[in-house]
Structure formats: C-alpha cells, structure tokens
Amino acid sequence: MQFKLPSKATMEQLESQGTDFDHGFIDAPGGGILASAVVTDEEKALLEAQGYAAVKVLQTQADVDALRASRDATIAEEAAAKSALTSSAAEKSKQAIAGTVRAQRADYWEDVSGRYLSIEGTTTEAAITGGSYTGPALQAAWFAADGTQLGSGQLSAILDPDVSPAAYLYHGSRFRIGNVGDGGMPAYVRIAAPNGDVATLDAKKWLGNGGTTSPGGFIQDFNTHYVTPRESYAKMRELTGEFTNITTLMNLPYKTNGYQRxxxxxxxxxxxxxxxxxxxxxxxxxxxxxxxxxxxxxxxxxxxxxxxxxxxxxxxxxxxxxxxxxxxxxxxxxxxxxxxxxxxxxxxxxxxxxxxxxxxxxxxxxxxxxxxxxxxxxxLSDWLKAPTSQPRGPIQVQGMRIGNNVGKPQDQKVGVFIYCQEHAREWGTPLVCLETAERLVRNYGVDPETTKLIDGLDIYVIPSINADGATYSMFDNSGQRRNMVNYCASNPTGNNDPAARNSWGVDLNRNFSVGSFFDGYVGASASCTSDTFAGPFELSEPEVRNETFIQTTHPNIKFAMNVHSSGGYFMWPPGAYKADRTTLPYPPYGTLNYFDQTASSVLERIYSYRKTAILPAQTGPVTDVLYSAAGNSADEAYYNHGIIGYDFEIGATKRLADGTTASPGFQPPFGAVPIGGNANLANEGHDEGMEFSNGNYALLQSALDYSNDTTAPSSAATGATLSNAPVGVKFTTSEAASIYYTTDGSTPTAASTEWKPRRPRELPDPVALNSNTTLKWIAVDFKGNTSAVQSKAYVVDLVKPTVTFTNPALDGAVFTQGRPVPLTFTCADENSGVASCTGNPALGTNLNTSTPGTFTYSVTAKDNAGNENVVTRSYTVIDATNADGTINGSVPATLSLVLGSPATFGAFTPGLGKDYTASTTATVTSSAGNATLSIADPSADHTGHLVNGTFFLQQAMQAKATNSATTNTTFADVGSSAAPLNLLSYSAPVSADPVTLNFKQTIAASEGLRTGSYGKTLTFTLSTTTP
Structure with a gap:
C-alpha cells in the first residue's frame, strides 16, 4: 500500500520499527512523501492509527495469486505447444486443412556471425489486452529431412504499438542455429499452439544462393567521400557531358526553397x-x-x-x-x-x-x-555555416537520364526511376545513386549485363532530392531530416526564433498526396517542428513536385527505387494506414509475390558484396515491417501512377564474427574511423554505397526481365484427385503470379476468386474441397501474361461402399447340416466406384454346413477412394437327424409401437423466416389384419401449436411419416385427440417396421419469439379394426 508520510525521516523511523517499506518514494502533492509498504490488515490499521493515511492499494494477495496463476498458465501453454510439435497430428500437418496455426516463413541464411533461421507464423486465436499479447503461445522447431529435430524455440508476438489498441501482426523469431560452416539448412519447420494445432513449412534459403557478382573487368568503386548535393549535381553534369550517346542531363522544373534563412x-x-x-x-x-x-x-x-x-x-x-x-x-x-x-x-x-x-x-x-x-x-545572422562553395538561395535539382533508341525509342521502353536523399541526414544514400549511375555509363559496351540494361531500359537517376536539407545537415545540423523551409514563421507564438532553427522543415516523404496525413493516415504530423511534419498541404514542397513531375511526364516509368537509410530494409507498398490500422489497398497476391521474387534477386546481389543480410522481417510492405508513413513517395508512385515504388533503407546493422553488432546510423565513417569511433565501422559509408548499388543492378535486371516477358506462367494444383477425406488444394507457379479459380465448373477470369492469404505476410490457406469438385483456374503474372484455363477434377468420397447379400438374404439364417448354401452378394459405391468386393468365403462358394453350430461369414468392400466396409453376418447349422412329429405355434394379439429419442427443432432465430424441421423414429409391430399409425395433440392449450408458457407459435406444427413401403408422404397439421392426423396405414401384419417421423414448424420473419423453450407432448397411436 502507499502511505502519506511527513518526511523521509519518518519512513526511516517506521522502517526501523519493522514496517516493510520498499526503497522508493515520491514527493506528495502539498508536501510530505508517498512511500510504499507491504503490510497486513493489522499493520495497516496501526499505521493509520498513528496518523499515516493509506492513500492507495498497489497490490493485494489476490493480485499475487493471479500473477502465479497467469505464470502457471503460460508455462502450461508453452509446454503444450512444445509437445504438439512432435505429436502424431504434427506428422500430417503439411497436408492437413488449416487449423488455428499458420506457418508463413522459414528463411535460412549464413553471415559472418553464424547460421540463422527466421521463422514466422500466425494464430487465429491471437488476442491483445491492454497493449499486450494475451493469445496462445506459439512454439517452433526445425527438422532435418529424416525427421530428426535439430532445435526449437518460442516465437514472439509481433505487435504494432503505433495504433490503439495495439494490433497483432504475426509471431516471429530469428534463431542462431550454428556457427559459420558447421551445418546446413534445415529441411522444414513446425509451429505449434497449446491446443495441439500444428503447421509445417519447408525451409527456404534466404541468401547465399549464388547471385550474380561483378565480372572481371567490371568498372566500379567511384565514390571517395560523402558528397554535397552540389557535388552530386556536378557529377551528373560531368557524366552527361562525357557520355552524350547514352545520357541526358535532367534539370528539374521546381527550384528548392533554398539553402537560406x-x-x-x-x-x-x-x-x-x-x-x-x-x-x-x-x-x-x-x-x-x-x-x-x-x-x-x-x-x-x-x-x-x-x-x-x-x-x-x-x-x-x-x-x-x-x-x-x-x-x-x-x-x-x-x-x-x-x-x-x-x-x-x-x-x-x-x-x-x-x-x-x-x-x-x-x-x-x-x-x-x-x-x-x-x-x-x-x-543578425542566418546562422548558416556552409562555405562559399555552397551558394545561398534556391537550387535547381539535377539528375541524369540513361538510355538510347536501340531497338525502339527510349521513351517506349520500361522506365526505372532511382532517387536518393529525400531525408537530409542520410549522407550515404547519394553514394548509392552516384555509384549506380557511373557504373552504368562506364560499363556500357564493356560489360554485357550493363549494355543490355541500357539498351533495354529508360533509366532516371537523381542523387539528391533534398538539396537544401542535405546541405544544412552536412554543414550546420547533422541530424536535419527535412528540407529547410520555415513554416513556423507564420505563427507569431510558434518556434520561430533562431534557437529553434534546427527544428524547421517539411519531411518530404510525408508530403505526397496518397494516404496522406490530410487523408487521415498516421505517421505524419501537423507540427512545424516535428521530424515527420507533413507540410501545410499535400505536394506543397518543390522537391516533392519534382518527383511527381518525373512520374507524370514519363508514363513509361514502371519501377522506382527510393533510397533511404538506415536500418537495412527493402520495402514496397502499402506504406500507410489509418488510426484503426486500415491500410491502403494491398496489391494482388501475385503482385506481392512478384515483389518477393524481385527482393530475392536484389538482396542476393547486396549480400554478394560483403554478406550483408537484409533480414526477412525487414523485407516486405512498409506497413508490415516498419510503420505507417502517411504521404510517402512509394505510395504516390504506386497508387497514382501505377509505378512499383520500392524503398531501400541502407545501413543494415553490421554483424561481426564474434557475434556482436555495430549500428551504422545515418553517417557512419566513410573510410578510416575517427578517433574514438567504432573501428568495426571502418569504410562503412563506402561499403553501403557499393553493396546497395549492387542491389540497384538487380532491380534494373528485374525491370528488363519484366520488359522482355511475353510468356504466360505455368501452374499446377496440388492435392490428391481421389480422396476419402476433404482435400486441401494449393497452387504452384513457375513465376510470381496471381491464381484466379472457380469450383462450380464455370470458366475463371481475373474477376474470379483470387487465391490469397487471410492477412498480410501469411501464405494462402489451401482451397478446401469437401465434395466432388472440378477446379478450374488461370495464372496471371505481373506483366499480365495469362495462362490458358486449367482444370482438375477431384473426387472426394466420404461414404463407405455398401454390401447387399442375396443368399443368405437374412442375418442369423438357420440351415440343416449338410445343406448346400452358396454365398452370393454384391457391392456398390455411388461416388468413386468399387475397387474390390471380397467375400470370406468367396462369392459363389458354399457356406460350411458340415458341423452344427453358429458360424460367421463376411464381405469386405473397398472403393477407389480408400473407404472400406467390412460386413459380418452369422448363420446357425442344426443337426440333420430326422424324426416324425408335429409342430405348432400361436401368435398373440400384438400392437407394439416403440418411439425413438424425442424430436427437437434446435434453436429458433428471431427475425428469420424459416421452415424448421426435426425427426425421430418409431418401430411398428402389428399382428392385426390392418393397422393405422396416428398422432394427436391431447392438450387444450392451443391444440396443434408449440407453446412456451402463455406464448404460442402462430403456425400449427406439421408431421408426416415414411417407411420402406410408403416414401412419398406430405406434411399435414397435427390434430386434436378427437381428430388425430393419420400418418401410415398397414393392410397386413408387420414386424419391427422402421418408421421415420418427420416434423415441420414454419416461423415467419415477423413473428415474435419468447425466450425459452417451445414444446408439446404428443400422443402416437397404433390402432386396428381387425384385431
């Protein structure tokens, strides 16, 4: 409990007398202190009697008990999930219809610090309470191809805390599974929940697949230092002046606000x-x-x-x-x-x-x-520190267009727009653009890959979008992220003084018009001093308008790469969501697959330089792997211009051979490490420029592959075509593609159901087929190449075949000793067909009647789906000794009616117009010459109607009955005892006749229904006129 005390000295005095205070206290409003103590009810009363008021209960015994119970429950959950990983159900999980657990990624790679496995999965039972995950714990394990378990660990719940309440994204963990070179990739992983549900997924090699490296004679490594925007623009002018046959200088139309104050x-x-x-x-x-x-x-x-x-x-x-x-x-x-x-x-x-x-x-x-x-x-001073080599005033942003008219006019080729340094402090990003551009122009005609890229594409490069902010970051305030415009100046009481000068500017990557702050998306701010200031309105900044100018003026641009730092990410749209985490629309699943496909080659090329691994958890849509960035340029490109807008975040955390890490930040050493710096980051700035230029080459190659792609993807549907259980069908494709399918026999189009996951980053669930289905589908790749309609028939037979005996016709037949009794029977299956029909003894063979006694015979029927039905019957053989004598018997007058379990309609749903049905059975035995089975409602309380207390249903209950001889009967109202409803009539004696009793209750949508049970006790009568 928390007590209010006059002073710390009082607390120390009480502590010396035995009160158990903790070690912290805070000042109390109005004087004194607030101190916390562990007390019994008696100790609390004693302190209050001395004048020390108890002001707050911090924790009770019940709280402690709840903590213990929560701890025990968590341990039990983890143990149950771990046990499920090796259960019999786990062995079948790869083929099973999805349960509550999904396995979505199992990525393996090796870097200088060891071997790693990144595992991701989800549970449909995820829950968030008070910002914390409270759903089931998920455990993962990884296995060799022979089923040997190699390791296991718990997956962490990945939440998005930027929305309220926090949102569940998925479960994931990265496991170090060995040292460099001491083993290989696991074959598969399993993810399990405490309820026993298990999902299985093959492991995939994330990096280290042998991506393209620079060939001998390839010209590269041009950067010698971090550059100012003016230096980068000078390089653009230099290269376009030298390589006039394949380059054009781009002078962007909107000058910046200027490096000026x-x-x-x-x-x-x-x-x-x-x-x-x-x-x-x-x-x-x-x-x-x-x-x-x-x-x-x-x-x-x-x-x-x-x-x-x-x-x-x-x-x-x-x-x-x-x-x-x-x-x-x-x-x-x-x-x-x-x-x-x-x-x-x-x-x-x-x-x-x-x-x-x-x-x-x-x-x-x-x-x-x-x-x-x-x-x-x-x-008075503008407080700008840049030398005179950086003139004050607006700057014209410049870039370079690379390409030619080989094959067809340049503006008819697929365009790729690579741009850097939207954020000023990201000094390494212009090096990526500059290195990429100079590699291209200097290797044209020398390197075959480069030559194909320039001949086949239309390439745009801008090394520094944010010229003003970048200059300010380099010479004035290294942490500057935004441009330099001072929108605080319009507010007389705002941060418009020189002491606030480092907090001005617009975040250019929050100033675009799609999914913006002004549209209600999160991740940007209206504050002119915020590092994510969205500006006064969409597209207010000239730097942003320069980007949209390029995208609008050159509609052939299909791909864009926005290079940022730091952290090591490769991302794409959507990049923004609203406060309830409603994102911008996700691209089709096939398009997302295309992004993954591109990422594989891009990240492989980055990895080839010095084994930098961009992690799987940092690869994907911005909203899934980073945060919401309202009004960003990639979303502008994709949703407004149909351009695939990628994002790099260079500067991945550097993993060292001893297992430690070094974070490069925005401005790591370019070359030698300054005194007092981290020696592990030597040459980091240079190396980031090199490795991500490699990545840009892979991006350009993917664009060229896209341009040349005229082949429709091939595809296949998995799953057994003949099964005695529901079938889960997955699709495989030769390349990233969207699958559109139908299950009703109709021809699929791009408007048909798309095979896609339930949530981001998941894999699609199998298509569940519970009955015979003809599955038809088409595959459409990112280019739009569409396959021919494919079809696959699935027979799902859930019913066992039947066996009919013709001799003996009845079970329990009796034969005299030595009598020949040939066994005859047939098997039938209405779905997959009979695969075998085997008797014991065989068909046509006589039953063994040589010895008196009771014996059995059987028939085993199997259908083509694997269902099996074994039917066994008995027969009795009696002694064949003959003697003269008489035999008689008598039949007592018998009328027997045996009813089955009470019929029930189940739950009635208010507001739903429906005919509810129910049924039960009866067995009729009659020795009379005729008989009638009837039903009546003996009650005088709304006769023929179901009642619930004083309430009753408006429509009369109806009934009918059927047996093997009378199958076509109709429903009729149940009458009173004086006028019962006749259900069935018999014109001859009958023994143990199985009867089905059916009931129907019609309820209109407008009828009011009272809480509780509606019912009636009915009288069933079996009567005769000829006893």
Whole structure:
C-alpha cells in the first residue's frame, strides 16, 4: 500500500520499527512523501492509527495469486505447444486443412556471425489486452529431412504499438542455429499452439544462393567521400557531358526553397546572442526576437541590434542608423530599465525605419512581461555555416537520364526511376545513386549485363532530392531530416526564433498526396517542428513536385527505387494506414509475390558484396515491417501512377564474427574511423554505397526481365484427385503470379476468386474441397501474361461402399447340416466406384454346413477412394437327424409401437423466416389384419401449436411419416385427440417396421419469439379394426 508520510525521516523511523517499506518514494502533492509498504490488515490499521493515511492499494494477495496463476498458465501453454510439435497430428500437418496455426516463413541464411533461421507464423486465436499479447503461445522447431529435430524455440508476438489498441501482426523469431560452416539448412519447420494445432513449412534459403557478382573487368568503386548535393549535381553534369550517346542531363522544373534563412538574433538578454539552440528560462520573458525581412545573404546578415540604457528617467525610443537598430530602453529615476520585452517588440514594429528591416516578436508563447536588459550590439545572422562553395538561395535539382533508341525509342521502353536523399541526414544514400549511375555509363559496351540494361531500359537517376536539407545537415545540423523551409514563421507564438532553427522543415516523404496525413493516415504530423511534419498541404514542397513531375511526364516509368537509410530494409507498398490500422489497398497476391521474387534477386546481389543480410522481417510492405508513413513517395508512385515504388533503407546493422553488432546510423565513417569511433565501422559509408548499388543492378535486371516477358506462367494444383477425406488444394507457379479459380465448373477470369492469404505476410490457406469438385483456374503474372484455363477434377468420397447379400438374404439364417448354401452378394459405391468386393468365403462358394453350430461369414468392400466396409453376418447349422412329429405355434394379439429419442427443432432465430424441421423414429409391430399409425395433440392449450408458457407459435406444427413401403408422404397439421392426423396405414401384419417421423414448424420473419423453450407432448397411436 502507499502511505502519506511527513518526511523521509519518518519512513526511516517506521522502517526501523519493522514496517516493510520498499526503497522508493515520491514527493506528495502539498508536501510530505508517498512511500510504499507491504503490510497486513493489522499493520495497516496501526499505521493509520498513528496518523499515516493509506492513500492507495498497489497490490493485494489476490493480485499475487493471479500473477502465479497467469505464470502457471503460460508455462502450461508453452509446454503444450512444445509437445504438439512432435505429436502424431504434427506428422500430417503439411497436408492437413488449416487449423488455428499458420506457418508463413522459414528463411535460412549464413553471415559472418553464424547460421540463422527466421521463422514466422500466425494464430487465429491471437488476442491483445491492454497493449499486450494475451493469445496462445506459439512454439517452433526445425527438422532435418529424416525427421530428426535439430532445435526449437518460442516465437514472439509481433505487435504494432503505433495504433490503439495495439494490433497483432504475426509471431516471429530469428534463431542462431550454428556457427559459420558447421551445418546446413534445415529441411522444414513446425509451429505449434497449446491446443495441439500444428503447421509445417519447408525451409527456404534466404541468401547465399549464388547471385550474380561483378565480372572481371567490371568498372566500379567511384565514390571517395560523402558528397554535397552540389557535388552530386556536378557529377551528373560531368557524366552527361562525357557520355552524350547514352545520357541526358535532367534539370528539374521546381527550384528548392533554398539553402537560406532570414537573419535573426535575440536581444533583451545581458549577453549578445551567439547562436545557442536554447534560451534559459529566466531570459525567456525578457527576450525579443528579431527577424530580417531580407534573406541573410541579401542583406539580412548586415543588420545589427542593441538595447542601451541612456540613464535615469528616459522614455522608450527606437532609432535606426543605416543597418543598425538601437533600442533606447525606458528607465526610472534610479536609471533602472523599465521597458518590458512586450513594449520593446511593439516599439520596434511601430518604428517605420526599423519595420523596413526586421520584424520583432516575443519568445514563443511568452507574454514578455519582464524588463529587458541592456544588450550589446550584435549582428543578425542566418546562422548558416556552409562555405562559399555552397551558394545561398534556391537550387535547381539535377539528375541524369540513361538510355538510347536501340531497338525502339527510349521513351517506349520500361522506365526505372532511382532517387536518393529525400531525408537530409542520410549522407550515404547519394553514394548509392552516384555509384549506380557511373557504373552504368562506364560499363556500357564493356560489360554485357550493363549494355543490355541500357539498351533495354529508360533509366532516371537523381542523387539528391533534398538539396537544401542535405546541405544544412552536412554543414550546420547533422541530424536535419527535412528540407529547410520555415513554416513556423507564420505563427507569431510558434518556434520561430533562431534557437529553434534546427527544428524547421517539411519531411518530404510525408508530403505526397496518397494516404496522406490530410487523408487521415498516421505517421505524419501537423507540427512545424516535428521530424515527420507533413507540410501545410499535400505536394506543397518543390522537391516533392519534382518527383511527381518525373512520374507524370514519363508514363513509361514502371519501377522506382527510393533510397533511404538506415536500418537495412527493402520495402514496397502499402506504406500507410489509418488510426484503426486500415491500410491502403494491398496489391494482388501475385503482385506481392512478384515483389518477393524481385527482393530475392536484389538482396542476393547486396549480400554478394560483403554478406550483408537484409533480414526477412525487414523485407516486405512498409506497413508490415516498419510503420505507417502517411504521404510517402512509394505510395504516390504506386497508387497514382501505377509505378512499383520500392524503398531501400541502407545501413543494415553490421554483424561481426564474434557475434556482436555495430549500428551504422545515418553517417557512419566513410573510410578510416575517427578517433574514438567504432573501428568495426571502418569504410562503412563506402561499403553501403557499393553493396546497395549492387542491389540497384538487380532491380534494373528485374525491370528488363519484366520488359522482355511475353510468356504466360505455368501452374499446377496440388492435392490428391481421389480422396476419402476433404482435400486441401494449393497452387504452384513457375513465376510470381496471381491464381484466379472457380469450383462450380464455370470458366475463371481475373474477376474470379483470387487465391490469397487471410492477412498480410501469411501464405494462402489451401482451397478446401469437401465434395466432388472440378477446379478450374488461370495464372496471371505481373506483366499480365495469362495462362490458358486449367482444370482438375477431384473426387472426394466420404461414404463407405455398401454390401447387399442375396443368399443368405437374412442375418442369423438357420440351415440343416449338410445343406448346400452358396454365398452370393454384391457391392456398390455411388461416388468413386468399387475397387474390390471380397467375400470370406468367396462369392459363389458354399457356406460350411458340415458341423452344427453358429458360424460367421463376411464381405469386405473397398472403393477407389480408400473407404472400406467390412460386413459380418452369422448363420446357425442344426443337426440333420430326422424324426416324425408335429409342430405348432400361436401368435398373440400384438400392437407394439416403440418411439425413438424425442424430436427437437434446435434453436429458433428471431427475425428469420424459416421452415424448421426435426425427426425421430418409431418401430411398428402389428399382428392385426390392418393397422393405422396416428398422432394427436391431447392438450387444450392451443391444440396443434408449440407453446412456451402463455406464448404460442402462430403456425400449427406439421408431421408426416415414411417407411420402406410408403416414401412419398406430405406434411399435414397435427390434430386434436378427437381428430388425430393419420400418418401410415398397414393392410397386413408387420414386424419391427422402421418408421421415420418427420416434423415441420414454419416461423415467419415477423413473428415474435419468447425466450425459452417451445414444446408439446404428443400422443402416437397404433390402432386396428381387425384385431
């Protein structure tokens, strides 16, 4: 419990007397402290009697008991799931219809630190409580081809905490399963839940499949240092000037806002403002922020300002001399300044000459009530530190278009748009674009792959989208992510002072028009100081409009790569979701497969440089592997322009041979490590540029393959075509493709049912066939090549074959000793057909009647689906000794009616118009010459109607009966005892006649139904007129 005590000393005194306090306490509102103690009811009462109030119950014994129970339940769940991994059901899980567990990935690779297996799966019973996963635990194990278990471990629930409530994505874990070179890839994995459900999936080699490496003579490795945007644009001009036959310089139409700022300073403090990025709290009420009307380089940096004390009893006065502004503060009789910051701001803005140079404002939301201090003259400054090699003012973004008219005009070829550095601080990304571009142009005509790429594609490269922000990051604030535009300046009480200058700018990758902050998607902000500021409106920024200009102007562009850092990701749309985690529409499953197919070659090529492994959990749609990025460029490309927008995040966590890791961050050492740096990151910036340029080559190759693809995919449907159990059908394809299928015999089209998973990252469940089905499907690849309609017939026979005996016709027949009794029978199956029909003894063979006694014979029937039915009968052989004598017998008058279990209609559903049916059985025996089976409702309470207390059903209950001789009867209302309903009539004696009694109750959709049970006791009568 938490108690309020006067002081820490009181707590220590009580502790010395035996009270069990924990070691922490906090200050209490209004004085004293709040301390927590473990107490019994008696100890609590004693403390309160001493005046120490108990203010809060923190934990009770019941809470502890609940924790114990929760712990025990978790341990039991984990044990049950682990046990299920080796159960008999697990052996069949690969072919079984899906249960509650799905296995979605089992990826194996090796890097310098060891051998790894990444396993992912899901459960349909996932649950989230209070932001934590509370569903069943999932266990995984991996096996060799011979079934030997190689290892096991628990899968972690992967949640998205960015939405409320948190969302369940899947279960997954990465396991280190060995050292480098000490083993191979497991054959398959299993994932199990505590309820015994198991899913099995073959393991797949994620990386290390022998991807393309640079051939001998390949020209590469051009970057020598991190570059400014202007350097990267100069390289574009240099290469286009040198390789005029295959390149064109691109001058983007929208100039940036510029590497420029208005000049600013803060006066009213004792010392001249020197560029600090924070203002002491004591100085904030007296601070006056001055901002030049002109850009710093256009005269703003030439301004100065000061506050002077001219002595006692002076009035507030503002004077301007040239570029110098002087505030003559008002003083009292003692010469103490009395002008407040608010008064100084008003005076400067009211002065005609000063207002031509600057605007004055209070410090953010402060009211400026404190008197200013005399401040020595200080120059206003834009506080930009870049050398003169980085001119101030707007910049024209430049890039390079690579291609030619070999084969067909360049603008008719598949286009690929590669662009870098939307985010300023990601210094390594321009190196990827520059290395890619220079490899292409310098290897044209030398390297066969490069030559094919340039001859076959239309390639666009922009090395730095965010020229202003990148320059600011390199020379002023290394953490700058956004561009430099200051939208805070429009808010007089906002962060518009020079101390806030590092927090301005728009996140360009949140300023696009699809799935944007303005559309209600999450992952961006309306705050002008947020690192994910979406801007004042969609497409407000010139850098963003430059990107959309390229995509709109060149409709042949089909693929795009947006290079970011850091973390090591390869991603694609969708990239945004709303607060309830409703994402932008997922592409068709075949398209997602195409992305995976492309990823395989791209990541393999990256891996080939130095074994950097981009992890499976970091490969996929942005919303699945990272977060929601409202208004990002990849979504703009895909949903507005039909361009496949990929994203790289270079700078994967570096895994070292000793098992440790090193995180590169945004600006790792390019070459040698600076003093005090991480030696494991030597040359990291250089190497990231090299390996992800490899990845771009693979992307370009996939685009060329797409361009040349004119072949429809081949496909097949799995699953037994003849089965005595429901069949789960999966599809296989020769390449990434969408499967569209029908099960009703109709011809499939792209509008038919798509074979796809229930949720992102899952594999599709098998198509469940529970009866005879002709499955038809088509396969459509990403290019749109469509296969011919394929068809496969499945026979699902769930019924055993039947056996009919013709001799002996009855079970339990009696024969005299020595009598010849040939066994004759037939087998039938209405579905898959009879495969075998075998008698014991064989068909036509006489039963053994040589010895008196009771014996059996049997027939085994098997159908083609594997169903088996063994029917066994008996017969009795009696002694054949003959003697004269008489025999007689008598039949007593018999009327016997035996009813089966009570009939029940089940649950009635209010609001649903329906005919409910029920049935039971009866057995009729009659020795009379005729007999009638009838039914009546003896009750006077709404006779013939079901009742529930005082309530009754509007429609009368109906009944009918059938037997082997009378099968075509109709329902009729149940009558009263005086007028019963006749069900069946017999014109001769009958023994043990099986009768089916059927009932029907019609309920209209508008009929009101009372909670509880409706029923009636009915009288069934078997009567005769000829006893």
């Amino acid at each position: 208005k000049a600013q300073t803060i006066i009213g403090q004792a010392a001249a403002y020197a560029g600090a990025t924070s203002v002491p709290a004591a100085d904030q009420p007296r601070s006056v922020v001055l901002t030049s009307l002109a850009w710093g380089q256009e005269g703003g940096n030439n301004l100065s300002a000061a506050i002077v004390n001219d002595g006692a009893s002076k009035d507030l006065l503002v004077t301007v001399s040239g570029n110098a502004i002087t505030v003559h503060a008002a003083t009292d009789a003692a010469g103490v300044i009395t002008s407040t910051a608010a008064q100084v701001v008003a005076a400067i803005n009211a002065n005609t000459d000063a207002a031509k140079l600057v605007t004055a404002a209070l410090y953010r939301t402060n009211t400026g009530a404190a008197p200013v201090l005399a401040t020595p003259s200080a120059n």
